Amino acid sequence: MSALLKTISAARDSGDFGPLLAMIPYCQFLGISLDTIEDQLVGRMKFHADLIGNPTIPALHGGTLGALLESVAQFELLFRAESLVLPKVITLTVDYLRSGKAADVLVQAKIVRQGRRVATVHAWAWQDDKSRPIATANVTALVKAL
Amino acid sequence: MASDDFVVDLDALNAAFRDFVPHNKALGLTLIEATTEPAVAVMRLPYDLKLVGNPETGVLHGGAITTAMDATCGAAVFLKLRAPVPIATLDLRLDYLQQAEPGRDVICRAECFKKTRNVAFVRAHAFHAQGEEPIATATGTFMISTPGKAVNDPSVTGKPGW
Numbered sequence: 068m069s070a071l072l073k074t075i076s077a078a079r080d081s082g083d084f085g086p087l088l089a090m091i092p093y094c095q096f097l098g099i100s101l102d103t104i105e106d107q108l109v110g111r112m113k114f115h116a117d118l119i120g121n122p123t124i125p126a127l128h129g130g131t132l133g134a135l136l137e138s139v140a141q142f143e144l145l146f147r148a149e150s151l152v153l154p155k156v157i158t159l160t161v162d163y164l165r166s167g168k169a170a171d172v173l174v175q176a177k178i179v180r181q182g183r184r185v186a187t188v189h190a191w192a193w194q195d196d197k198s199r200p201i202a203t204a205n206v207t208a209l210v211k212a213l
Numbered sequence: 214m215a216s217d218d219f220v221v222d223l224d225a226l227n228a229a230f231r232d233f234v235p236h237n238k239a240l241g242l243t244l245i246e247a248t249t250e251p252a253v254a255v256m257r258l259p260y261d262l263k264l265v266g267n268p269e270t271g272v273l274h275g276g277a278i279t280t281a282m283d284a285t286c287g288a289a290v291f292l293k294l295r296a297p298v299p300i301a302t303l304d305l306r307l308d309y310l311q312q313a314e315p316g317r318d319v320i321c322r323a324e325c326f327k328k329t330r331n332v333a334f335v336r337a338h339a340f341h342a343q344g345e346e347p348i349a350t351a352t353g354t355f356m357i358s359t360p361g362k363a364v365n366d367p368s369v370t371g372k373p374g375w
Contacts, residue, residue: 093276128237129301134275159307
């Protein structure tokens with residue numbers, strides 16, 4: 068088993084995604100961390116100036132929200148899957164609902180259906196009020212049991 | 214809104230799209246082609262180890278391609294509008310057709326093929342080199358005239374117009 072798969076397996080068992088996130092450069096670049104709160108996986112993108120897309124509002128770059136939603140959907144699949152899977156995103160659809168303020172973004176995801184080959188995941192992002200999402204996403208991913 | 218004397222100046226456009234958009238700059242995105250008829254923007258995302266999603270293969274994270282596609286689609290909308298109007302992504306759909314090859318830059322090409330009073334419609338694809346199989350395709354819609362200032366506003370860029 069490769070070092071990456073070992074780390075994924077350990078993260079699933081312990082619920083501590085820190086070591087896995089530390090291995091993924093892009094997650095470090097965005098500043099993504101993951102917590103498990105009452106058996107729910109919650110992703111956080113820590114605000115930093117490099118995430119800004121429109122400096123005059125200022126607002127987060129929409130692409131970073133898409134990337135965050137996509138990442139947390141993948142981690143949700145890793146977290147919930149009965150066997151060790153490596154999700155490969157096929158399609159990502161993002162709806163932008165409100166502009167992202169210069170602050171942390173939280174994301175949660177829910178598996179709508181996990182099939183043998185494909186899983187569908189819904190993810191939503193918010194800042195200070197969970198009932199006012201700033202963006203939502205649907206992700207379909209190939210899930211290959213390892 | 215559209216000005217007849219609109220001239221595509223890549224240096225000035227890059228000042229707006231890259232240098233004054235912190236995240237585009239952090240990604241190293243550069244506008245390499247721009248036309249207004251058709252309204253097409255082409256951007257290069259340089260391969261960078263910090264954007265890798267799988268440390269064992271060196272393949273770029275899909276999120277980096279998502280962000281590059283969003284930025285390129287936005288640039289195509291500005292080219293369609295030919296005016297410093299603020300815009301916001303309304304929705305964006307990406308299909309990942311195949312993994313990017315490690316070590317190679319990704320080129321995104323977006324065309325804004327329709328605009329109405331409020332909404333602009335864009336399609337895009339990403340590839341390594343012209344003529345090669347696409348890595349991803351995208352479809353997006355953008356709201357026109359949202360609050361805030363456009364990336365090429367003189368008060369933002371310190372330069373008039375584009």
